[in-house]
Amino acid sequence: MNIWLGKNKGYLTDWITQIWVRFTGRRIDLNSEPWLSGLLGDTKIIGEEFYREIASSDNMEIVINEKDSGLLRDLDILRNDSPIEFNRKVKDFYEHTMNYGFDVWSEWNGIFKPFGRLLALIFSRRLQQLNVPLDPMDTSRGVTSEVIQLKDRNTGEINYRIWMRKRSPQNDVIYAGCYGWTKPPNSELNCIKVVFPLPNGNCIVIMKPTVMQDGSLFLESNAKKFGDPGFYFTLKTADGRYYARLVKTMRETIHVFEDENNVLRTDHNLSIWKRKFLKLHYKIYIK
Numbered sequence: 001m002n003i004w005l006g007k008n009k010g011y012l013t014d015w016i017t018q019i020w021v022r023f024t025g026r027r028i029d030l031n032s033e034p035w036l037s038g039l040l041g042d043t044k045i046i047g048e049e050f051y052r053e054i055a056s057s058d059n060m061e062i063v064i065n066e067k068d069s070g071l072l073r074d075l076d077i078l079r080n081d082s083p084i085e086f087n088r089k090v091k092d093f094y095e096h097t098m099n100y101g102f103d104v105w106s107e108w109n110g111i112f113k114p115f116g117r118l119l120a121l122i123f124s125r126r127l128q129q130l131n132v133p134l135d136p137m138d139t140s141r142g143v144t145s146e147v148i149q150l151k152d153r154n155t156g157e158i159n160y161r162i163w164m165r166k167r168s169p170q171n172d173v174i175y176a177g178c179y180g181w182t183k184p185p186n187s188e189l190n191c192i193k194v195v196f197p198l199p200n201g202n203c204i205v206i207m208k209p210t211v212m213q214d215g216s217l218f219l220e221s222n223a224k225k226f227g228d229p230g231f232y233f234t235l236k237t238a239d240g241r242y243y244a245r246l247v248k249t250m251r252e253t254i255h256v257f258e259d260e261n262n263v264l265r266t267d268h269n270l271s272i273w274k275r276k277f278l279k280l281h282y283k284i285y286i287k
Contacts, residue, residue, distance in 0.1 A: 008238050010043030014199040021201065021235040025245030026226065028234070035182040036244050038195030038202050039160065040236050046197050047173040051148060051162060060150040060159060069147045070095040071163055071179040072192075078181065078209040078217070080189045087215030089264045090256050093284060094217075097163065098147040100264075103283045106133040112277035131174050132278065133167070142168040182206060186227035192219055201235040205252060216257035223248055249273050 003012040010018075030037045042050050055062045063069070072078075075086055075094040093100055113134070133139050148162040165174045178195040184206055196203040207219035208229040223230025223246055231250040235243045251271040259265050266282040 007043055008200075010199040014043065017198075017233075018200055018235050021233045021245045022237065022243045025233070025235070025243045028242050028244045030242055033185075033244075035184045035193070035206070036204060036232060036234055036242075038193075038204055038234070039178055039197045040201055040234075041197030041199050043199045046199075047176060048164060050197060051150065051160075051164075051176070054160075055150050058150075058159075059153055061153050063149045063151055064146055065098040066147075066149060068096045068099065069149055069161075070097040071147070071161055072181065073158075075217075077190050078192060079211055080209070082211040084211045084213065085215060086211060086217065087258050089258050090215065090217050093256065093264060097145070099286060100284050101145060101287045102143065102266075102285065104133065104139040104143050105136055105281045106139065107136065107279045108134065109275065109277045112272075112275075115277075131167075131172055132280075133174070139167055143174065144168055144171075184227055184229055186225065187229055191229045198233075200237075201233060204232045204234060206230060206232070207252065207254065212257070214257065216255060219252075219254040219256075221250075221252045 004010075005012055005015055009015045028036055039054065042053065052062065054060070070093075072094050075091045079086065144166045146164040146166075148160075148164055149158050150160040150162070151158055161179045162176060163179060164176050166172060167174055176196065178197075180193050180195075181190050182193040183190050187208060189208055192207050192209060194205045194207075196205070205221055206229040207221045210218040210220070212218055221230045222228075225248075226244075226246045228246075231247045231252065233245045233247065235245075237243070249272050251274070253267075253269045255267045257265060257267075264284040266280075266284065268280040268282070269276055270278045
């Protein structure tokens with residue numbers, strides 16, 4: 001049974017993770033390392049209500065599925081110096097995500113599946129965050145998709161673009177990620193940045209983009225040292241200090257492409273210790 005340690009620390013399992021980040025990571029200053037900045041999670045729940053609380057406390061307006069809203073204002077920010085244009089459908093998906101729905105299939109490597117179930121039991125279902133499908137049939141009834149924008153009430157500027165995906169009909173949040181782009185210190189490329197709020201911190205995935213010859217988008221996080229595009233945990237302690245931990249063993253690739261039948265698809269692979277533990281495949285379509 002998970003033990004509640006109070007509002008500052010949260011649940012025992014979450015607090016253990018926070019201690020790990022603090023004592024195995026490094027102290028950071030977000031003023032000089034803004035590439036690691038992002039929304040920090042509440043100690044109780046991360047799902048949809050968390051964003052409503054953030055908007056309320058920071059006097060922001062919540063706009064859900066505004067016409068043509070997307071994960072990025074302009075995907076060409078990820079072209080960098082590539083002479084190749086993005087595939088029209090790939091570009092439209094990122095810039096007008098709310099117009100799309102998708103079907104999802106998942107496949108776990110058998111030896112990692114019990115670990116996935118344990119994470120779901122201890123963390124994901126309770127927090128309503130990073131709640132990846134454990135079986136192909138978990139998403140057989142469909143997945144809902146919402147693009148949530150948090151806007152400054154005075155200027156109308158979009159402060160955060162959040163992609164909320166839920167499993168039907170349970171309405172469990174699969175991912176609640178905040179999308180943008182950044183240029184980490186060890187990269188000359190603009191990279192996509194996704195922030196997943198977690199108790200007293202977040203998980204930040206920074207992925208290096210490549211425009212393939214066919215105009216498809218290939219994203220990769222494969223950090224070898226701190227400052228590379230990769231998988232980071234960050235923590236804010238009760239006294240206001242920040243820490244970050246690079247997880248070099250965690251790697252991720254995403255390939256968004258148009259297939260031979262003109263269907264938009266995504267292959268999403270996650271690996272740890274160079275062993276692929278989860279494969280996700282998305283069929284993407286106009287709603």
